[in-house]
Amino acid sequence: MKLKLIFLLLVMACTSISCAQNNAISFDEDKLLERMEILSSDKFEGRRTGEKGNDSARAYIIEQFKALGVSGYNGTFEYPFLFEVRNREFNATNIVAEIKGSEYPEKYIVISAHHDHLGVSGDKIFNGADDDASGVAALFSFAEYLTKYPPKHSVLLVAFDAEEIGLRGAKHFVENFDNDKILVNLNMDMISRSAKNELYVVGARYNPALASILDDFESPNNTKVLQGHDGTDGKQDWTMSSDHGPFHMADIPFLYFGNEDHKAYHKANDVFEDITPQFYKNAVAIILSIFKSIDAVSL
């Protein structure tokens, strides 16, 4: 009788621990900020595609993935490609990390952000803190979470290059991947700065399954999750505004997460010191939570 009771208490305790784990924030918030600060620091010289700062930032990103115990897709992190703009040739490199799914390893959820930014102009470094060091640092939080709690579907964590030169990295990826294997693209670009504490999510209107997940979704914190900027509300339509665009063009479902444009957008003062730290932590927790809802079902 006593043993049975102890067993029952143990089961109850374990259940409540696992509940707590599911609901708790499952990434290191201080590390999120720390990595974002490093990525947007002057030493990476604005991370412009084809330049030295972009190369060093790429090395930093791969080093972080490795330290978190995440492997490159198909044995390598680096996917280089060439493209031309007005007779000028660019070398660019996407970074692709993979976490194998436990139940549907052949199906992929692609979580993305872009690692390039605008570089240096005159004596000004364009640090691109919100755009998009915020999204790339969030990829590391996903890596932390997914190595602890393996996903059902395989996950690719992708840091695209050359977003600022016309979504080139995402285009290259979509043209070279077996797109039938991709369930959805979750793209993060500018998720760390909102005076109004509002995170926009775009793309659910194109996919009924995503729409119903979002309709049922409750924010796990006090940041508002707004659907809009999607061609339905008279605001600027963000359907093609970042790397989710090429996925949409290839008929792959997507959700894009971002905050409203601000006065530092594409300016040299898009710096770490001016982000909204609590909003940023909340935004990453929200995106992680939406990822969990998607991974729990099969779209």
Ligand SMILES: [Zn+2]
């Ligand atoms: Zn961007």
